[in-house]
Amino acid sequence: MKQRVVQALICGVLVLAALAWLAPSPAAQTASPPAFAIETADRAVVLITATYRAGGRTARGSGSGIIIDPSGVILTAGHVVDRASSLEVQLHSGEVLPADVVGTDRVYDIALLRVDAVRPLPAVTLAASSLLQRGDTVVALGRAPRRQAGPTAGTFLEVDLEARAGVPNLLSTAVVYPGDSGGALVNERGEVIGVIVAITRNGLLSLSVATDAIRAVLTDLRAGDVRHPWLGITGRTLTEDLAAELGLALHNGVLILEVLPHSPASLAGLRGGRANSTADFPTGGDVITAIDGRPVTTFGALAAYILSKHIGDPVTLEINRDGHAATTTVILGERPTL
Missing domain, CATH: 2.30.42.10 (PDZ domain)
Known part of the structure; x- marks a missing residue:
């Protein structure tokens, strides 16, 4: 049955920053697509730690990000970095680097970060999400603390335009956890087709902003000025x-x-x-x-x-x-x- 949500923003879905509340998720599935392609894509997924300071108090949260340019450009979910006082990125190698926000798009809930990389970083390709067919295998990649079993595979169901009115979210059965927000939804070739942003309230389905929508605003996002x-x-x-x-x-x-x-x-x-x-x-x-x-x-x-x-x-x-x-x-x- 399709998981429908009303027009209010994120009504019936939960964003996936590590501090978010989450209904119990089913056991993770082990990814079945070609291991090499998935492992290669996974090297480009990073852990983002956000520090918040307000009223003399300090709090921290975490999410995930995707390196889309070897020079150190990272795509993530907007709510992962929103209102953060400072950001750190941990690469697949374990190296930790400070990060700056380049641009944000609150409509699509995406953000672009940059780190100063001393060498080219592993990066992934943003593929055409429009090529997805219902029933295709998709894989979720993130850096959630609970993601101990590694990538989780699922099935693409449909493009949902209702969860955030007008925003094309890929609805799939790929299991995601708190802290996976900003991580990658990839196809069997390891190409990114979505940025993970939320789950349905019952925890059974995940939503990822479609890369076709992201690619349409990426130039403006790099310039720090996205208008709709x-x-x-x-x-x-x-x-x-x-x-x-x-x-x-x-x-x-x-x-x-x-x-x-x-x-x-x-x-x-x-x-x-x-x-x-x-x-x-x-x-x-x-x-x-x-x-x-x-x-x-x-x-x-x-x-x-x-x-x-x-x-x-x-x-x-x-x-x-x-x-x-x-x-x-x-x-x-x-x-x-x-």
């Missing part, structure tokens, strides 16, 4: 049951719950919902049924399409308001810092 387009709404996927409950003569689309002030959606005149004593969410908002001629099926799919565009791009929305169809054009703005 923005529509400026909160919404909820309209199912047949929800449509029947609300008395809507529609079968799918996205119900707008809120239009954020001064957002592109607000400037275009889109309408959000209103508080309703019979429902635990705002109702009566516009329903988006299509964007640029493409049917809108889920909130995550709508958000993913917006993220695929550029700031300043126009998009044409087909909406239903109070039972009447209408069309409007929205000029996408820059997404505010989260």
Whole structure:
């Protein structure tokens, strides 16, 4: 059964920094793909230790990272390094080096670090995640304290756009642990296809940000300036049951719950919902049924399409308001810092 999550960010999933709470995980599986390819990739996975100082107190947490350039460029999960006062990276060789943050992307929950390497470091290739097929074998590589059995193999299930609305996460059965966040999900050839960021709340499935999305922002991430387009709404996927409950003569689309002030959606005149004593969410908002001629099926799919565009791009929305169809054009703005 698919593990579904609602549109709220990371609702139903847990991030995997070593200090995170985690439901008991099933026993790790031993990786079955060609050992050489996996061992080679594993040499490029590092342990990241983050130190936090606030109010005269010091705390530490840990996560994982992936060397993607022999000069010392490391890709990791954004929440591993967020608000850290200092960072250290332990290489596969055991050598420990200080690290600096080059850039972060809070939307995709990824970050880029750099260490001063005195020699070329083992690095891995970011492969095309779009080539994955349901049922393909994938392997999780990380530096979690509990990862004593080494790499863990699993099966790729699907691309999930709902856990973090619009962010393509690879859903798989590869077991991951606290401290694996920022580690690598690789294919049988040892190529990185995702960055581990979370698990489902029952601990059975893991989520990894797809490399296709990461490669699209990598140049901006290296420059330390990642910007994303923005529509400026909160919404909820309209199912047949929800449509029947609300008395809507529609079968799918996205119900707008809120239009954020001064957002592109607000400037275009889109309408959000209103508080309703019979429902635990705002109702009566516009329903988006299509964007640029493409049917809108889920909130995550709508958000993913917006993220695929550029700031300043126009998009044409087909909406239903109070039972009447209408069309409007929205000029996408820059997404505010989260």
